[in-house]
Amino acid sequence: MSLSVSLTAIPGIPDIRNGDDLAAIIGDRLDAADLGLRHGDVLCVAQKIFSKAEGCIIPLDTVTPSEEALRYAEELNKDPRKVEVVLRESTRVVRSFRRPDQNEGTMICEHRLGFISANAAVDESNFGEESAVMVLPPDPDASCAALREALKARFGAEIGVVMTDTFGRPWRLGQVNVAIGLSKVPATIREQGNTDAWGRPLQVTEPALADEIAAASGLVVRKDGKTPAVLLRGLDWTPAESRGADILRKKQEDMFR
Template structure:
């Protein structure tokens, strides 16, 4: 397997053609995509090109946002955007030693994460908030289709974001949008010692997203990572296929 970044990508703005920018950057590297390549793309560049950015100065906080903001010491305008992106707030708290508290929310797409994935990092200017794309799976498929048409081969695309993990410190990239890439791969049969495999189902898309983080640094401007040489079968998976159903949630 080879893993490499696409160098020389521009600073993306609303309305820019992400697929064309990838094609031009690869050409500058004298590189072409090959059948079976999978691209992991940071959602920030997808969100920016699609205009999923909000100027905090244009936001008027609701009474709910003002109250929650006071509890966690956040800008009520940012909290208002978090609420708009959420289907529910799961937990919020602020410890005495924290400057800002934590809001854990269920995003309206079903992902459970801090601040409903509303983020200020890699924004173009202070006061700009970046949200998830409205439909990350559709975004991934649009890029995938454009690249497949140009390079004449089957590809896969994962749109990633950075989430924390329950019961573990630190963050890792996870899949929030998929095109052709299987969300889960189920391992049937037996392990290397002949034991029957009953519940082994690697989260293939999340594994790709996590691995991309090794090259996708916050300050490196490397939002597109290519995986080459993996064995995988194209699927119609959606990112929501990774989410555990509510009836299986032991902590609700």
């Protein structure tokens, strides 16, 4: 069991552009910081740099709003082109609202990947382009796997990779990093059938390991710090075949649907 875990924001990662080799860039910065990679390390990488490298930036002048987008835009005082991108990224709109004190309303959507989030995770901040929006990579798990394999080949270490994004939480203020893509890191750890410190059987305990790792990475990342990758070292974990979708609650268990 781990009694000590270190979190290190990897310094010096440059602004990422379409087509950049993330494994080469991150690997070079790990070497420059004399960090390298060891067996059991976990690398947490922000979704934004995957999206930049994979060209997931949509210029708004290429977007033609649908009638549905125009309707939501009028209700929420939003740019109809942005709304159109949100709708394209979504399987359904769970709820939309605009409070009297808000200039612009919010759409709570089920993303095509299954996550429930504000505006289907469509973003327009922290990527250095005007009149454009950023969407999630088409396959976050595949992106994580490709990065892990390239870094494994370079450093000879069995590691895990977590792609993170920032989500709000129902009934709680603020935002935290969560896992939206995984390679080898278990989504959860099933404790059912084990016992607690007093010998009582655990029946429902299932720590959300991937989300705990993602949230911890946020402690050393700053929005203005350009530190989109964090090295987590010292964690006791067992590699497993995993997907970001493994952490989603089954629809038949959703009491609020």
